[in-house]
Amino acid sequence: EAITVQELANRMAERGGEVVKTLMKMGVMATITQSIDADTAELVVEEFGHRSKRVSAQDVEIGLRGSADDDALLRPRAPVVTVMGHVDHGKTSLLDALRKTDVAAHEAGGITQHIGAYQIEVPSGDKITFLDTPGHAAFSEMRSRGANVTDIVILVVAADDGIMAQTIEAINHAKAAGVPIIVAINKIDVPGANPNKVKQALLQHELVPEDMGGDVICVEVSAKTRQGLDNLLDILLLQAELLELKANPERNAEGTVVESKLEQGRGAVATVLVQRGTLKVGDIFVAGAESGRVRALLNDRGERVESAGPSVPVEVLGLSGTPEAGDDLVVVEDEARAREIASFRADKKKTATMATQGRGTLEQMLSAIREGEAKTMPLIVKADVHGSLEAILGALEKMATEEVRPEILHSAVGGINESDVTLARASGAMILAFNVRANAQARDLAKRDGVDIRYYSIIYELIDEMRKALGGLLAPEQ
Ligand code: GDP
Numbered sequence: 001e002a003i004t005v006q007e008l009a010n011r012m013a014e015r016g017g018e019v020v021k022t023l024m025k026m027g028v029m030a031t032i033t034q035s036i037d038a039d040t041a042e043l044v045v046e047e048f049g050h051r052s053k054r055v056s057a058q059d060v061e062i063g064l065r066g067s068a069d070d071d072a073l074l075r076p077r078a079p080v081v082t083v084m085g086h087v088d089h090g091k092t093s094l095l096d097a098l099r100k101t102d103v104a105a106h107e108a109g110g111i112t113q114h115i116g117a118y119q120i121e122v123p124s125g126d127k128i129t130f131l132d133t134p135g136h137a138a139f140s141e142m143r144s145r146g147a148n149v150t151d152i153v154i155l156v157v158a159a160d161d162g163i164m165a166q167t168i169e170a171i172n173h174a175k176a177a178g179v180p181i182i183v184a185i186n187k188i189d190v191p192g193a194n195p196n197k198v199k200q201a202l203l204q205h206e207l208v209p210e211d212m213g214g215d216v217i218c219v220e221v222s223a224k225t226r227q228g229l230d231n232l233l234d235i236l237l238l239q240a241e242l243l244e245l246k247a248n249p250e251r252n253a254e255g256t257v258v259e260s261k262l263e264q265g266r267g268a269v270a271t272v273l274v275q276r277g278t279l280k281v282g283d284i285f286v287a288g289a290e291s292g293r294v295r296a297l298l299n300d301r302g303e304r305v306e307s308a309g310p311s312v313p314v315e316v317l318g319l320s321g322t323p324e325a326g327d328d329l330v331v332v333e334d335e336a337r338a339r340e341i342a343s344f345r346a347d348k349k350k351t352a353t354m355a356t357q358g359r360g361t362l363e364q365m366l367s368a369i370r371e372g373e374a375k376t377m378p379l380i381v382k383a384d385v386h387g388s389l390e391a392i393l394g395a396l397e398k399m400a401t402e403e404v405r406p407e408i409l410h411s412a413v414g415g416i417n418e419s420d421v422t423l424a425r426a427s428g429a430m431i432l433a434f435n436v437r438a439n440a441q442a443r444d445l446a447k448r449d450g451v452d453i454r455y456y457s458i459i460y461e462l463i464d465e466m467r468k469a470l471g472g473l474l475a476p477e478q
Contacts, residue, residue, distance in 0.1 A: 002035040007347075010339045012050050022047050060344045064286070064330055069248035069276070077247045078119060078127040078311040079240035080149055080273065082179075084136045084170035085156030086163075090186040093223035094156055095132045101229060111302060116259030116271040117313035118300040126237050129273070129311045131258060136166070136173040136419055138325065143177055144426035144449070145326030147256040149273055152239055154232075155183045159193035159220070163201040165412060169419045171205050172410035176378075176427045180239060181207065182217050184232055189222040247310035252331040253279035257287055258313065260322040268292075268319035272308075272329045279314065279331065280307040284338050288327030289345040291338035292319040362430055362452055362469060376407035377470065378429035380420050382436050386413055388459060392434060395463045399470055406466070416453060421445045430454065432462060 005023070009016040009032075016032040022044055023030050030036055036044075045052035083091045099112060102120035112118070119129045131150065142149065153174040157167055174181050183202065185195045199209045199218055208214020217235055221228035253274050260270035270287060272279065279285075283294045295318030297305050308314040316329070320342070323329070332338050379396070383389035389411060396406045409429050410420065416431060416438035422445070424431050431446075431453045438446065438453055446453050456462040 002037055003041050004035050005030050005032045007343055008036070008041050008044060010343050011336070012045060012048055013336050013339065014048055019044060019048075060341050064332070064341060065254055065328075066251060066277075069251070073248040073250060074246035075249055075310075077245050077309075078129050079151040079236060079243065079245055080117075080129045080131065080311055081152045081154060081236060082131045082139055082150040083154045083156060083184075084139065084174065086158070086161070086166040086170075089156045089158035089161060089164075089167070090223045091135075091156050094154070094184060094186060094221070095130060097223040097226055097229060098130060098233070099132075101233065113298075113300055113302040113315075115298075115300055115313065115315050117273055119312060122233050122237070124237075127311070128233065128236055128240070129313060131273075133259065136170045136422075139177070140173050140419070140422035140426040142256070142258075142326035144422060145324065147326040147328070148177065149256050149258070149275070150177070150179050151243060151245055152236060153179050153181045154236075155181050156186050157183060157198050158187045158190075159185050159195050159198055160187050160190045162194075162198055163205070165414065166419070168205060168412060169410065169423075171207065173419070173423055173426075176409050176423060180243070182219065182232075182235060182239060183207065183209070185218055185220045186223055188220045188227065189225045195220050245311075247276040249276075249278050249309040251277040253277035253283065253285075253308075253329070254331070255279065255329045257323045257325055257327040257329055259325055260319075262322055266317055268322045270316050270319055270323055270329070271313055272316050273313050274308050274310055276310055277331065278307050278309045279316070279329075283331045284333070284335055285329055285331045286338045286341045286345075287316075287319060287329040288323030289342055289349050290319050290321045290323045291335070291342035292316075293335070294318050362454075366469065375403070376405055378407045378409050378424075378427050380409055380424050380429050380431045381411040382416050382420065382431065382433050383411075383413055384435035388434050389413055391459055392432070392462060395459075396466060399467055401470070404470055406470070415439055416442045416446075418442050418445055421449065421451050421453075424451045425449045432456065432466075434459065434462060 005019050006016050009019045020032060028040060042052045083095055085091050099118055103123055104121045116133055117129060117131050119127055121127050155170055157163060185198050187193055188195060202209060207216045209216050209218045219228055219232045219235055221232055254276050255272045255274040258271045258273050263269050281294050281297055285292060294316055297308055298315040299305050300313060381392055393411055399406055409427055410423055415436045416433055418441050420431055421442045433453055433455045435457055
């Protein structure tokens, strides 16, 4: 194992130049970007009067996140809501309209900032947090990085347009994540709007509205006239109550990065949604492969705050660089530990991008099933025409056995897009393409994340290959 001089300096919290000098004294000529072997590194560490310990990336992560909290320490927290739906059905308008219902904002007269999430307070004093980057690609991208931040999904369906391709995608993303869905039937102010038709159509996607004997709540709203917004908020709070969302605010903060950017004058800025504990100015943290000390916290009105508790989104200043959406942020005891973890993660990321470490490849899926981790084979099926799609789905369904069954997370007519790949990645699924191709974005993403896309032009071949794959699992182990 080797380590770069810079890396070693970082982990010791010493200057790179000093390490180079020490190496020179030892007769080793190395620049700051060069690597030295572990034995040499150990000598350098001793030279600086530190104690060395060789650890793996896994070791470094141990104990990073605190253990589960005692029930007695848990306090209710605001629900975190994501808005999804077809383009132009009013996601952005609804998010803007809901934001204007905030009672606290009126008092403070503050100017709203778009930081990727905001929190509102309703007249009763209850709070709701919204992630305001609508879209299911972002939702599943975060989930694929291990971040399940959303408690409730609002599915926006325009009453004058009904259920469209991206509505179905959104439904399947939410279902795969196991997040409850509330349907907001929007644009009811438009002449010719037909909420009942929307409800009827929902049935085809296994969402049964309450007034049709099911458990899916539908709310009729207009983001334009603001009709029904209070009702929607009431229902969100009711749903939140059922979910019994709680967190311990009295501990070191742990959260998820929602957004991050590099800004002139402010440096790296990340919006973080705190999930447990309280994040405070001065805290030392690791965020993805970055680390830092909280220099300032700003709320969604651009005001400086001293701390942020569970479900509160804040902008964090004081990062070493920009982490990615979906990365964790965890407060640690000291800078050395923060740097150590961040640099290990950066190393890991480098090697991971060199060799694709996919989750959605057939081989990995099969080995997970063999090892008893999975009883289902998650699949996404895209085809050129309805007839073929139906035939494929029908055949796949028949392949189910007691040991393993294909699970269709999403199926649709059309080419493979970014949404398909993020869903596949987040759920460890494979994509079957029948007479369709992936667009450039989807191809790149699949390559990056190692998602398996299999192309077919003959139904029989697709079915045969899947049957063999599933059949192989059932064969006695050698
Ligand atoms: P998004 O693509 O889902 O974010 O949709 P937008 O929020 O951008 O809305 C698309 C269009 O529909 C815009 O022109 C909005 O003004 C309009 N719109 C959104 N909500 C309503 C509504 O409740 N009633 C009417 N009449 N128009 C709406």
